[in-house]
Amino acid sequence: MWGIELQKDGEMPLKRQLYMALSERILNGAIKAGEALPSTRGLAQQLKISRNTVVEAYDMLAVEGFILNRPGSVARVAGGLVLEPLTPPAESSREVRPAPVPLLADFRTGHPDLRLFPRYLWQQLSKRTLQEMPYDLLGYTGPQGLPRLREEIAAHLLRSKGLYAAPEDIFITAGATHALNLVTDLLYEEGKPICMEDPCNRGMLQILLNKGYAVNPIPVDKLGVQTEYLQGQPSCAVYVTPSHQFPLGGVLPASRRTALIRYARKKNCYIVEDDYDSEFRYYGDPVAPLYAMDPERVIHIGTFSKVLVPALRIGYVILPGKLHQRWRQLRTHSDVQNPPFEQAVLAEFLHRRKFDRHIRTATKQYGERRQTLLASLKAHFGDIWHAWGDASGLHLAVQFPGMEFDEAFAKNCINHGVRVTPVEYHCIHKGKHADKLLFGYGHMEPEDIEKGVALFHEIVMRFQRE
Amino acid sequence: MWGIELQKDGEMPLKRQLYMALSERILNGAIKAGEALPSTRGLAQQLKISRNTVVEAYDMLAVEGFILNRPGSVARVAGGLVLEPLTPPAESSREVRPAPVPLLADFRTGHPDLRLFPRYLWQQLSKRTLQEMPYDLLGYTGPQGLPRLREEIAAHLLRSKGLYAAPEDIFITAGATHALNLVTDLLYEEGKPICMEDPCNRGMLQILLNKGYAVNPIPVDKLGVQTEYLQGQPSCAVYVTPSHQFPLGGVLPASRRTALIRYARKKNCYIVEDDYDSEFRYYGDPVAPLYAMDPERVIHIGTFSKVLVPALRIGYVILPGKLHQRWRQLRTHSDVQNPPFEQAVLAEFLHRRKFDRHIRTATKQYGERRQTLLASLKAHFGDIWHAWGDASGLHLAVQFPGMEFDEAFAKNCINHGVRVTPVEYHCIHKGKHADKLLFGYGHMEPEDIEKGVALFHEIVMRFQRE
Numbered sequence: 001m002w003g004i005e006l007q008k009d010g011e012m013p014l015k016r017q018l019y020m021a022l023s024e025r026i027l028n029g030a031i032k033a034g035e036a037l038p039s040t041r042g043l044a045q046q047l048k049i050s051r052n053t054v055v056e057a058y059d060m061l062a063v064e065g066f067i068l069n070r071p072g073s074v075a076r077v078a079g080g081l082v083l084e085p086l087t088p089p090a091e092s093s094r095e096v097r098p099a100p101v102p103l104l105a106d107f108r109t110g111h112p113d114l115r116l117f118p119r120y121l122w123q124q125l126s127k128r129t130l131q132e133m134p135y136d137l138l139g140y141t142g143p144q145g146l147p148r149l150r151e152e153i154a155a156h157l158l159r160s161k162g163l164y165a166a167p168e169d170i171f172i173t174a175g176a177t178h179a180l181n182l183v184t185d186l187l188y189e190e191g192k193p194i195c196m197e198d199p200c201n202r203g204m205l206q207i208l209l210n211k212g213y214a215v216n217p218i219p220v221d222k223l224g225v226q227t228e229y230l231q232g233q234p235s236c237a238v239y240v241t242p243s244h245q246f247p248l249g250g251v252l253p254a255s256r257r258t259a260l261i262r263y264a265r266k267k268n269c270y271i272v273e274d275d276y277d278s279e280f281r282y283y284g285d286p287v288a289p290l291y292a293m294d295p296e297r298v299i300h301i302g303t304f305s306k307v308l309v310p311a312l313r314i315g316y317v318i319l320p321g322k323l324h325q326r327w328r329q330l331r332t333h334s335d336v337q338n339p340p341f342e343q344a345v346l347a348e349f350l351h352r353r354k355f356d357r358h359i360r361t362a363t364k365q366y367g368e369r370r371q372t373l374l375a376s377l378k379a380h381f382g383d384i385w386h387a388w389g390d391a392s393g394l395h396l397a398v399q400f401p402g403m404e405f406d407e408a409f410a411k412n413c414i415n416h417g418v419r420v421t422p423v424e425y426h427c428i429h430k431g432k433h434a435d436k437l438l439f440g441y442g443h444m445e446p447e448d449i450e451k452g453v454a455l456f457h458e459i460v461m462r463f464q465r466e
Numbered sequence: 467m468w469g470i471e472l473q474k475d476g477e478m479p480l481k482r483q484l485y486m487a488l489s490e491r492i493l494n495g496a497i498k499a500g501e502a503l504p505s506t507r508g509l510a511q512q513l514k515i516s517r518n519t520v521v522e523a524y525d526m527l528a529v530e531g532f533i534l535n536r537p538g539s540v541a542r543v544a545g546g547l548v549l550e551p552l553t554p555p556a557e558s559s560r561e562v563r564p565a566p567v568p569l570l571a572d573f574r575t576g577h578p579d580l581r582l583f584p585r586y587l588w589q590q591l592s593k594r595t596l597q598e599m600p601y602d603l604l605g606y607t608g609p610q611g612l613p614r615l616r617e618e619i620a621a622h623l624l625r626s627k628g629l630y631a632a633p634e635d636i637f638i639t640a641g642a643t644h645a646l647n648l649v650t651d652l653l654y655e656e657g658k659p660i661c662m663e664d665p666c667n668r669g670m671l672q673i674l675l676n677k678g679y680a681v682n683p684i685p686v687d688k689l690g691v692q693t694e695y696l697q698g699q700p701s702c703a704v705y706v707t708p709s710h711q712f713p714l715g716g717v718l719p720a721s722r723r724t725a726l727i728r729y730a731r732k733k734n735c736y737i738v739e740d741d742y743d744s745e746f747r748y749y750g751d752p753v754a755p756l757y758a759m760d761p762e763r764v765i766h767i768g769t770f771s772k773v774l775v776p777a778l779r780i781g782y783v784i785l786p787g788k789l790h791q792r793w794r795q796l797r798t799h800s801d802v803q804n805p806p807f808e809q810a811v812l813a814e815f816l817h818r819r820k821f822d823r824h825i826r827t828a829t830k831q832y833g834e835r836r837q838t839l840l841a842s843l844k845a846h847f848g849d850i851w852h853a854w855g856d857a858s859g860l861h862l863a864v865q866f867p868g869m870e871f872d873e874a875f876a877k878n879c880i881n882h883g884v885r886v887t888p889v890e891y892h893c894i895h896k897g898k899h900a901d902k903l904l905f906g907y908g909h910m911e912p913e914d915i916e917k918g919v920a921l922f923h924e925i926v927m928r929f930q931r932e
Contacts, residue, residue, distance in 0.1 A: 011621075016628045016751065027724070027759065059750050063856075065689075065719025081724050084731070086760060114604040123596045130589045138580040138775040155477075162482045174640070178801035206799045223531075253531025258493070258547050265550070284525055285482065293493065294552060309604040313805040333672045335644035335801065339779040339808060390529075 001038065001046050002030060014049055018057035023066050026081050033079040037067060104417035105452025109247065109395040109440035110276075110306065116362050117309045121354060122345065129344045137340045143331035145172025145316070146343040152350035153302075153316055160279070160356065161286050165318045169295070171327055172338050175315040176276055176303035180239075181207050182334065183272055183299055183317060186326055187236045188213070195238040197225045199426040199433060201246050204239070204274070217428040220245055222388060224252035227259035237270045237299075238263070243278035243287040247426050247438050248397050249389015251287050260290065264297040270320075271298045277306045279359050280442075281392040282367040296320045304346065306394060307359060314338060314346055366394065372446040373439055376453035394442030397423060404434045409463065416459050418452055467504065467512050468496060480515055484523035489532050492547050499545035503533060570883035571918025575713065575861040575906035576742075576772065582828050583775045587820060588811065595810045603806045609797035611638025611782070612809040618816035619768075619782055626745070626822065627752050631784045635761070637793055638804050641781040642742055642769035646705075647673050648800065649738055649765055649783060652792055653702045654679070661704040663691045665892040665899060667712050670705070670740070683894040686711055688854060690718035693725035703736045703765075704729070709744035709753040713892050713904050714863050715855015717753050726756065730763040736786075737764045743772045745825050746908075747858040748833040762786045770812065772860065773825060780804065780812055832860060838912040839905055842919035860908030863889060870900045875929065882925050884918055 004021045006014055025031045037043070040058060044051040062069040069075040137146075144150070150167040157163040173179040184194070184207060194208055198217030208215055216233055219226045224245045230238065238260060242252035252260075264271050273290045281287070291300035295318070303315035319327055331337070349355055373396055377385060381400070388397040405422040413420055423436035441449055470487045472480055491497045503509070506524060510517040528535035535541040603612075610616070616633040623629040639645040650660070650673060660674055664683030674681055682699055685692045690711045696704065704726060708718035718726075730737050739756045747753070757766035761784070769781035785793055797803070815821055839862055843851060847866070854863040871888040879886055889902035907915055 011625050012628060013751075019754070020628050023720070023754070026720075056750070060754075063717055063750060064723075064753060065721055078719075078721060081720050083724050083727055083759065086762065111605065114601045117604055119596065123593065126596060127589065127593055130585065130592060135580045138583055138777040139577065140776050159477050162478060162486050174801045177799065181800045203799060206795075210796065210799055251529055253544075254489070254492070254547050255531055255544060257530075258549050261549055284522070284529060285479075287530060288485070288489070288526075293549065296552065310606045310802075311604040311806050313801075313803070329672075330676065333643065333669060333676055334647045335640045335779075336776075337779070339805065340777050341808070342805060 001043065004047065006047060006049065015053045015056040015060065018047070018049075018053065019060040022057065022061060023064070026066050026077055027083050028085065029082040031077055033077050033081065035077045037075040037077070039074070101414060101417070103414070103419055105444070105448055105455055106419045107395075107421075107439040107441065107444070107452060107456075108419055109421060109438050111440060111443040112306050112309060112362070112394060113365065113443045114309055116358070116365065118354065118358060122349070125345050125348050126341075129341065129348060133341065133344060137344065141337055141340045143171075143328045143337050145170070145338055146340055146347060149343045149347040149350075150316075152347045156350050156355060157289075157302075160359070161289055163289050163292055163300075165291070165295070165300070169318050169321070169324075171317050171319055171324075171331070172343060173315045173317055174313045174335070174338055175305050175310075176274060176301050177203065177207065178313075178335075179301045179303070179315050179317040180204055180272070180274065182327065182330055183301070184208055184211055184213065184237075185330055185334075186323055187270060187272075189236045192234060192236040195230060195233060195235045196428070197240055197245065198428040199247055199423055200239065200241070200428070201274075201276075202426050205426075205428065208239075215428065219429075219432075220248055220250070222248070222250050224248075224250035224256060225260075227256045227263070230259070230263050234267065235269055237272050239272045239274065240290070241274050241276065242290045243273075243275050244390055244393045246274075246276065247395070247421075247423055248433075248436075249387075249393070251390045251392075252290070257290055257293060261294045261297060264294070272301065273298050274301045276301075276303060277393040279307045280363050280366050280394065281390070282363065282370060283391050287390075287392075291318060296322070299323075307355075307362070312342060312346065314342060366442050367391075369441045369444060369446055369449060370396065372449045373441045373453065376450050380453055380457035388436065395438050395440040397436055397438055399436045401435055403460075405437050406434065412463065413456065413459055416455065418456050418459060420456060467509065470513065472513060472515065481519045481522040481526065484513070484515075484519065485526040488523065488527060489530070492532050492543055493549050494551065495548040497543055499543050499547065501543045503541040503543070505540070567880060567883070569880070569885055571910070571914055571921055572885045573861075573887075573905040573907065573910070573918060573922075574885055575887060575904050577906060577909040578772050578775065578828070578860060579831065579909045580775055582824070582831065584820065584824060588815070591811050591814050592807075595807065595814060599807065599810060603810065607803060607806045609637075609794045609803050611636070611804055612806055612813060615809045615813040615816075616782075618813045622816055622821060623755075623768075626825075627755055629755050629758055629766075631757070631761070631766070635784050635787065635790075637783050637785055637790075637797070638809060639781045639783055640779045640801070640804055641771050641776075642740060642767050643669065643673065644779075644801075645767045645769070645781050645783040646670055646738070646740065648793065648796055649767070650674055650677055650679065650703075651796055651800075652789055653736060653738075655702045658700065658702040661696060661699060661701045662894070663706055663711065664894040665713055665889055666705065666707070666894070667740075667742075668892045671892075671894065674705075681894065685895075685898075686714055686716070688714070688716050690714075690716035690722060691726075693722045693729065696725070696729050700733065701735055703738050705738045705740065706756070707740050707742065708756045709739075709741050710856055710859045712740075712742065713861070713887075713889055714899075714902075715859065717856045717858075718756070723756055723759060727760045727763060730760070738767065739764050740767045742767075742769060743859040745773045746829050746832050746860065747856070748829065748836060749857050753856075753858075757784060762788070765789075773828070774821075778808060778812065780808060832908050833857075835907045835910060835912055835915060836862065838915045839907045839919065842916050846919055846923040854902065861904050861906040863902055863904055865902045867901055869926075871903050872900065878929065879922065879925055882921065884922050884925060886922065 006017045040054040044054045061067045067075045150170040154167045193214035193216040195216045291298040300318040385400045421438040423433040472483045506520040510520045527533045533541045616636040620633045659680035659682040661682045757764045766784040851866045887904040889899040
């Protein structure tokens, strides 16, 4: 009948197979409007299935209006259901990735060492949390995040950076990118640009461009953003990385910090402080956040992605009171809230001071890797280079005066098995930092760093000869 | 000296306390620009702390540019750092919630029963997943979601709804709200409105209003959206809930489904199908998704929040190939990705068919609760009411012809310990559904449903007398 063939040992129930076979034929016009369907008994015999299966399939068709099925009369096909056949899909953007060249040394930035994650401990805390979690926490727990986690973050910030933040001013996010995303929605004013360090993280820049922001680049030197270029510029916010400028590494001096605060007060705008990896400082203590200077003008963004692992997807933002209500509304109507379960585990991890311990362990490891990188560069390149920025974070910005690194160079390196990032990649105005490269080292074993620098040296030598 | 008092048994290290005391006094002008700081030895003696602590505090001040500290010369305060004192924060929007009235019966909509969540099983799967998860999954795993979860969702959709979707067309999200949020970013075209069922979920409507969309309301009757009102209307998309209209409950008939597809093809726009709770159907099988009719025109949104628990924060969207690349870009620059860990656990949960089983168990329970609700309404209100919509989902829309339910009525109910939602709450054009109320029942025990309806009956009687 109508060429229907059912898969009797398939995954899909027979009634659904029959329903699909019939509805497809109605939609493509093979079974016409007004046509009578065979009796359930008749069709069951023909297809060698139980009559009940046919009854159920007819019910499905009737519920969805494919057939009119009144008790006592024959089932008939409804009218007006024929659809033109599907046009073949045009210009698909389904991903076809080229097979990646295997990298021998990947100095990509912003990646912590995933093997340092205290997996066993996390597993134990997870188990206990799942066991003890009250049922309420399985439902909707609100856009601000679990109170317990916010209290633990406040305590940690006070312990580690001397930052006073009230738990009620802390809002949990799904990481720093997500935080900036919502912050810029919050601050958007038609026609007002946002000031951004140049160079700055290209991903963060893309967030603002996606939202239709006009971006006003403010130059950066060894110390960080050059606040003298801000004067007179109107904006709804200034995005800065004062503890460890990304990518050049400067620690913003107090004079420029106060200039930022004065600017924000004068222009009645906000400073967005992105504190993405200042936990790792290799000589001395973490730098104090700008937030402390004026909690009503500075929006502070922090994240656990770099310090623990990206997989956590937990960050936070400390917000001036004025912005709380709008934030709650925006978060509720964008992605509702963070999953409560991993918030609860992280709160326990902080409470037991395991996070402080993790930072100490990781800082020691990353500091050694940084030393290895510096020593390897010295061994291969002598004194023709110098490092920029503060001894902190997960990457090093290196200047090779007189050289030029562009996208073609970076591609050439990849083809030879080494990934390095030209600072130019992160520049809004191109051409000012062409002699600088970024080496991410946090995620690499010392021997891989050494091999990588040796290989990189070969590539540079060959490149210069050509 | 300068009134500095250190807490010797405090949580914060002494060096940071000293750093903070000094930087605060520099910022407020108590210690003037150019002033010499005491020698480290002298200050250490005065404060009765070790000299090393003072050295470290001075280092912190020097790194951040508060003081100029050259070896061999006295440390001096840098210039230009004085900030006006903080203005007291104005018009804070910090949340001050009134103490909620305890509810005796909360018929809120959209809440599954959290106690049905198979907690112990989930805990076991979590434990194993954390143990076996490769290290890669702790890092960045991409904006589309874990391939394994996408394969399991595809298999489940085929099994349960006869829906063919390729895993490469499925994109994991942080729930349905998040999915709609990104979809509407994707489809936004300056000046083009979006068509939306009226009534529709007020939270979903708010997403579109937040984005600056003009919303074109399309009326809904017992069967769902009235597609005849679409004709001629320009739009970038039509948002519909064809499997179980929210809130009125209709199953959209095939004739209107084909009308939607024809409209989308003619106007070169998309249909956004929100399939929020069609897994629970109490007579017969789940309704087939609209997606199957034209996978290049329909964007299908599904979620695990209602079927499992909101805490999971996992949903998905099935996207036409044309939109894949833009989606990846948008997701990467909004919240990057879902946490991989719970994706892996959910994949295993689906793989073992525990999800199918959970749906069966929950459907049985919810179906009984629905029966209790219907019986209680009958017992108290006789025949003066009737139910709207299909026997599915987690809530019931009830019409009381001749009555009128507004916000004041809903508040009055809350004050008497019962929450019900007037359909008007979800209406864009007000006044057409004033005689209808929503009763969410999925999360309630049968005895609470009975008590709640009795109480509600009392309130209505009293309200009518006044």
